[in-house]
Amino acid sequence: MSSYAPGSCRNPSIEAAEQLLQTGVPAPFDIVPPLPAFLSAAIGGITGFSTSLCFSIVLLAAIVAQAAAFYSLARPRGPLRGGFMALVGLFGPSRVYLAVLCLDAPDRIVFWALIATATSLRKRSAVVAALCAGAAVLSRSQDFNSFDVVALAELALLLGLAADSARLRLLGFVGLALCLTPFGAPRETRAGLRADFRPDLRTASNPILRQAHYLTISKLHPEASLLWLKAGAQKVAYGPCAKFGHALEIKYDSMLGGCSFDVPGIAGDAVLTSRRVFDQLQPIRGLLDIEGLERYIRWSNRPEAVSVQREGNEIELRTSLGPDDLILVRENWSPNWSITPDSAKLRRDPLGFIVIDPERAGDFHAALSNARFAPTIRSRIDETRLTLAKFPAIAPGSAIDAQTFERGPFRPEQYISVFGRGFNPDSTRLLLGESRLEPMWVGESQINFQLPADASGMLELRALTGRHTSFPEAIEVRP
Amino acid sequence: MKPSVGAAFAAYLALVVLPTFAQAQQIGFYQWVGISPSDTDADLLTEARERIGDQGAFRLYLGARFDYERPYLAPDRFANLDTVTPASILTLPRYRAVLDDPKLSTVILTTYTTHDYGGGPDDLNLLRPWTDFERKTETTQITALCELLYRDFGDQQRTIIIANNEADEKLLEILNYTGDPTQALETLTAWINTRHDAISKVRAAHPNAKLKLFHAFEISMVRLRAAPVRDEYMKSSSGKGWNALEHIVPDIRCDLISYSSYESINSPYDTLRTDLPPELVATRLRADLDLIRDKSRDSISDAGRRAFGDRFVMIGEMGFARERFEPLSTGGVLPRLNYALAAARDWGAPWIILWQVFDAPKLGSRAWGWGAFDAAGKRPGLKAVPGACNTVATCALAAVESRP
Numbered sequence: 063m064s065s066y067a068p069g070s071c072r073n074p075s076i077e078a079a080e081q082l083l084q085t086g087v088p089a090p091f092d093i094v095p096p097l098p099a100f101l102s103a104a105i106g107g108i109t110g111f112s113t114s115l116c117f118s119i120v121l122l123a124a125i126v127a128q129a130a131a132f133y134s135l136a137r138p139r140g141p142l143r144g145g146f147m148a149l150v151g152l153f154g155p156s157r158v159y160l161a162v163l164c165l166d167a168p169d170r171i172v173f174w175a176l177i178a179t180a181t182s183l184r185k186r187s188a189v190v191a192a193l194c195a196g197a198a199v200l201s202r203s204q205d206f207n208s209f210d211v212v213a214l215a216e217l218a219l220l221l222g223l224a225a226d227s228a229r230l231r232l233l234g235f236v237g238l239a240l241c242l243t244p245f246g247a248p249r250e251t252r253a254g255l256r257a258d259f260r261p262d263l264r265t266a267s268n269p270i271l272r273q274a275h276y277l278t279i280s281k282l283h284p285e286a287s288l289l290w291l292k293a294g295a296q297k298v299a300y301g302p303c304a305k306f307g308h309a310l311e312i313k314y315d316s317m318l319g320g321c322s323f324d325v326p327g328i329a330g331d332a333v334l335t336s337r338r339v340f341d342q343l344q345p346i347r348g349l350l351d352i353e354g355l356e357r358y359i360r361w362s363n364r365p366e367a368v369s370v371q372r373e374g375n376e377i378e379l380r381t382s383l384g385p386d387d388l389i390l391v392r393e394n395w396s397p398n399w400s401i402t403p404d405s406a407k408l409r410r411d412p413l414g415f416i417v418i419d420p421e422r423a424g425d426f427h428a429a430l431s432n433a434r435f436a437p438t439i440r441s442r443i444d445e446t447r448l449t450l451a452k453f454p455a456i457a458p459g460s461a462i463d464a465q466t467f468e469r470g471p472f473r474p475e476q477y478i479s480v481f482g483r484g485f486n487p488d489s490t491r492l493l494l495g496e497s498r499l500e501p502m503w504v505g506e507s508q509i510n511f512q513l514p515a516d517a518s519g520m521l522e523l524r525a526l527t528g529r530h531t532s533f534p535e536a537i538e539v540r541p
Numbered sequence: 542m543k544p545s546v547g548a549a550f551a552a553y554l555a556l557v558v559l560p561t562f563a564q565a566q567q568i569g570f571y572q573w574v575g576i577s578p579s580d581t582d583a584d585l586l587t588e589a590r591e592r593i594g595d596q597g598a599f600r601l602y603l604g605a606r607f608d609y610e611r612p613y614l615a616p617d618r619f620a621n622l623d624t625v626t627p628a629s630i631l632t633l634p635r636y637r638a639v640l641d642d643p644k645l646s647t648v649i650l651t652t653y654t655t656h657d658y659g660g661g662p663d664d665l666n667l668l669r670p671w672t673d674f675e676r677k678t679e680t681t682q683i684t685a686l687c688e689l690l691y692r693d694f695g696d697q698q699r700t701i702i703i704a705n706n707e708a709d710e711k712l713l714e715i716l717n718y719t720g721d722p723t724q725a726l727e728t729l730t731a732w733i734n735t736r737h738d739a740i741s742k743v744r745a746a747h748p749n750a751k752l753k754l755f756h757a758f759e760i761s762m763v764r765l766r767a768a769p770v771r772d773e774y775m776k777s778s779s780g781k782g783w784n785a786l787e788h789i790v791p792d793i794r795c796d797l798i799s800y801s802s803y804e805s806i807n808s809p810y811d812t813l814r815t816d817l818p819p820e821l822v823a824t825r826l827r828a829d830l831d832l833i834r835d836k837s838r839d840s841i842s843d844a845g846r847r848a849f850g851d852r853f854v855m856i857g858e859m860g861f862a863r864e865r866f867e868p869l870s871t872g873g874v875l876p877r878l879n880y881a882l883a884a885a886r887d888w889g890a891p892w893i894i895l896w897q898v899f900d901a902p903k904l905g906s907r908a909w910g911w912g913a914f915d916a917a918g919k920r921p922g923l924k925a926v927p928g929a930c931n932t933v934a935t936c937a938l939a940a941v942e943s944r945p
Contacts, residue, residue: 288905309905311576326902329614330660336668336718342772360717360773365606365614366668367660381659384669386719459770459777469779535771 265294268394268414270346273448277349284309289355291325292363293413299323332368332379334387335361337419344533346412348449352484353533358412362390377430379418389418391430402429454490454525456482456535461523464510471538474517477502479510480535486527493524493531513539566886567647568893568937569598570913571858574613575899578918585609586635589898590642592914596937597646599639600857600894602706603627603686604653605662609635612902616661625662627652628685640694640701647892649702649757649799649857654682667711668718671731679735687743687754695750702892703740704757704857705733707801708785713767716774716783726788733758733793737842741794744844755848758840759799759857760785763829790837796845797891798837799857805829806859806881816869819876823884830854830888852889859885860896863910863921873924875936882940895937 105111105119265271274290277283284305291299291306303312303321310323339361346354368389369380379389388409395410401418406428409417420426460481462469472478485506492499492511501511509525518541522534572589581588586609590599605625607613619625622633627650630636639648653664656678665678683703690701705711708729715725740756767774768782790798805826808815833854841853859881867873878895885893900912913933915921925931930939 292905309903311902324612324902326613326904330616332660334658338720339717366658366663366666367614367616369659369661379659384666386668458773458775459779533771 262296264392264394265296270414270448274349283350286350286352286355289352289359290349291323292327292359293355297325297328299325327363327365329363329365330367330370331393332370332381332389332391333362333364334366334368334381334383335364335390335417337386337388340388340409340411340417343412346448347453347530348451350450350452353453353455354412362411364390375432379426379428379430381426383420383423383426385423387420387423389420389426391416391418393430396432398432400431402431449530451528451530452484453530454482454484454486454527454532456480456523456525456532458535461535461537471540472513474513474515474539474541476513477510478513478537479508480523480525481508482525482532483507484527484532485509485525490525490527493522493526495521498526566889566891566893566941567596567598568882568886568895568941569593569596569600569647569649570895571600571649571897572609572899573602573651573897574607574901575897575912576902576916577899578914578916580918584635585899587638590639590645592898594934595644597644598649598892598894599642599645599647600649600651600704601636601639602653603630603636603650604664605630605655606653606664608633619662625655625657626682626685627654628682628689631686631689640690645699647700647702649704649892649894650686651706651759652683652686652703653705654679665732667728667732668715669728670724671728676731676735679732680739683736683739684743687740690754691743691747691750691752695747695752698751700753700755702755702757702797702799703736704799705736705759707759707761707858708733708789709760709762709767712783712785712789713774713776716767722783726783729785730789730792733789733795737794737796741842741844753848755796755845756842757797757799757855757857758785758790758793758795759801760790760833761801761804761858762786763800763804763832765804786833786836790840793840794842795840796842797849797853797855798833798841799855800830800833801858802826802829802856802881802885803858803860806877807861807865815865816871819872819880822877823880826881826884827888830885830890849891852891854890855892855894856885856890857894858896859893860911862908863923865908867910867923875923875926875930875933878933878936879926879929879940882936883943886940893940895933 111119265275271294274287274294278287278290278299279301280287287301288306288309291301291310299306299310300322306312306323307321310325312321312323339357343358343361344354346358369378370391371378377391377393379391381389383389390411392415395408395414395416399408399416401408405421406426407419407421408430409419411417416430418428418430420428457480459469461472462479463472464477464479483506485504485508487504487506490501490504490509492501492509494514494517497514499511499514501509503510517539520536520538523537524534525532570589570593572586575585575589577583577585577588583591586601593599601609604627605619607615608618608630611618619630622629631640639645655662656665657663658666665675667675669675686703694701712725712729715728716722719725737756740754744754762776762784763786765776765778766780766782766784766787768777768779770777774782805828806822834851837854841849845853859878861874861877863874866877882893895913896911898912899914900910900916903909910921913920920932920934923932926936930936
């Protein structure tokens with residue numbers, strides 16, 4: 063069963079990947095998109111071999127390369143050699159894929175390189191240095207680090223394999239086997255190994271959506287995950303049954319601990335959207351940026367669909383435009399895209415999709431083209447890791463007099479209450495303009511404060527928790 | 542000759558009182574997007590129509606955004622129609638069966654004219670300035686629909702109402718899309734007047750028809766308004782901003798007002814608290830119906846005055862979400878529904894339409910579970926009103942039977 067979004071994978075490499083999966087090749091699925099698929103297309107273009115054959119060649123080469131690398135690293139001895147090689151050969155590539163492409167963390171490769179160096183040197187100082195590096199990686203907060211936990215455990219076990227003691231070698235082998243198999247991997251890794259939970263190609267190629275994908279298939283943060291499902295505009299989503307069962311219609315129970323869900327209200331791959339709202343959109347600040355996601359969804363989840371036809375690396379669009387319309391195309395933006403007519407402008411939305419500004423009303427016919435294999439190219443959008451921090455949010459229009467509940471304008475020194483969510487009683491503070499304001503009381507959804515004596519005019523009020531602020535709420539103060 | 546008191550009283554009875562009560566009150570059900578029960582092969586529309594029993598009034602959506610056999614915005618909706626218009630959709634058997642159903646003396650069609658803007662047939666785009674193109678499209682398609690209704694049902698004693706869906710929601714949508722209140726009000730006003738002209742002209746061409754064809758204008762905000770809050774337009778109780786009752790109704794003509802009544806019965810604008818005594822639902826609804834009548838009296842057509850007298854406000858939508866209201870300490874869904882039904886009935890609303898036969902799909906929002914039937918096709922278990930009713934349907938029936 064393929065989870066690719068319709069129309070998002072119309073090029074030979076993707077078709078090859080899908081064909082191979084449909085043949086039932088017993089390969090870890092997650093080494094399929096996008097790099098091996100892209101490479102197979104390239105080999106096919108040079109040699110003229112069928113894309114499926116090219117893909118098999120790439121797959122085989124990847125497995126052999128990984129097995130050789132692990133063998134040279136750990137140098138297992140005796141009867142364990144064959145089993146170990148088979149194990150790392152089968153599961154090693156999937157770990158690299160998870161590190162680099164799914165978790166969007168190339169720094170894991172540096173971490174692994176340190177492991178390799180330390181192990182091959184077999185010197186205590188090198189081992190200590192590698193462990194310190196591992197601890198540094200693990201100490202980062204607001205990140206999926208269970209992957210790193212397993213990687214660190216692997217380091218210790220590899221050292222065990224390299225030891226002189228036969229018991230330690232056996233212990234290292236069993237431990238490593240557990241870590242490398244899906245059963246020993248952390249949950250998000252296990253989920254990633256399930257075919258239904260793999261990201262579709264568009265998601266895998268987009269750093270923002272890819273990070274969001276791993277949030278949605280985890281058990282964590284159902285509210286934000288649901289918003290990501292809607293924002294990412296996939297008609298069918300996969301995730302833990304209990305996480306979305308209360309909010310979405312379950313479409314298909316896989317009987318394997320996960321469910322698929324209908325995500326309602328998606329009109330198509332390209333829709334008309336408001337220029338006015340687009341101009342006010344702000345970047346998505348983190349995986350739990352509820353307010354930013356809600357704004358994005360209000361802008362993007364429109365029902366007015368545009369005709370979309372894909373032909374290779376071209377997307378043809380036809381519609382009739384109003385004066386306030388932009389076109390959102392749910393395809394990853396990259397600078398390699400060009401558009402005809404060139405009077406139209408290409409822009410990028412906060413999720414990394416393409417936005418066309420036609421700069422005119424009336425009938426509109428345009429062709430988007432990309433010199434490269436567009437759907438497989440990693441989107442050149444912001445590669446910054448999205449934080450898992452919670453953002454405070456002030457409910458729009460919620461500032462009232464704390465005693466009379468009347469709305470503004472307010473007076474200097476007046477006692478004010480604002481309402482919202484994500485406030486932390488211990489750490490949330492207020493910013494009035496650029497000045498810090500000490501609240502009198504902070505609850506989880508309410509903050510009480512007194513306006514300064516010198517406050518005057520239209521002022522922006524923001525809640526501040528740690529380094530993260532809410533969207534500004536304008537209040538008027540009249541002396 | 543000076544008219545006698547008796548003659549004046551007779552004229553009063555003939556012109557005002559009798560027509561007012563000529564339209565018997567009916568309680569009916571709406572079906573919009575929903576989940577068909579798993580134990581049936583019938584489409585959602587057919588299943589909903591067959592489940593409502595003998596209520597006699599039924600409301601459905603007649604437009605391009607969704608078909609009752611396919612999900613909302615499904616790409617191949619109406620693939621088997623050459624052209625998609627309200628009249629052509631009505632030729633599909635499942636839609637036609639609603640109008641052919643002898644149990645239904647009133648059918649309310651939430652009607653949207655259609656145009657293909659590139660991505661397939663869609664509702665006429667009201668986010669744009671109203672031009673001659675929109676006027677022609679609306680006139681042509683509404684005229685064709687009315688002609689079809691008179692041709693096929695003109696000799697039947699029944700009522701068909703052509704309505705829009707909550708003009709205030711569309712007002713908010715246009716405001717947020719364009720940021721232009723003037724354009725939003727002008728577009729909606731021109732749209733409704735174009736529609737009314739088309740309906741009136743066809744009606745005038747069929748003076749002897751038994752079919753009663755009316756045009757209802759639906760609103761949803763009474764005291765709330767669409768106002769700019771931060772950089773968005775939202776429903777606001779600040780008294781600033783715009784709503785259809787204040788800023789569109791005075792400039793339009795229609796036969797009756799349809800009130801989607803959630804502001805009165807679900808979300809009291811003044812307190813924003815839902816957990817209040819159920820009897821307050823009736824107080825608020827009565828007051829809001831009076832206000833709507835006062836504000837819209839001059840916009841009602843002659844046909845509307847003749848048919849409804851002073852009771853020209855119907856309840857286009859009424860309902861309570863199980864998830865939100867059933868757990869409340871002040872009583873669940875049914876006590877509130879009972880008070881709301883009684884208030885609307887006693888006020889004289891000609892139709893009271895309950896939202897809806899089957900639950901809508903879950904949309905991730907907290908307020909869910911509006912259906913008289915759930916996805917299993919069963920009546921949801923709700924706390925009964927002692928001595929009155931124990932389901933949505935029995936409450937509706939009780940409201941009819943206890944009519945004074």
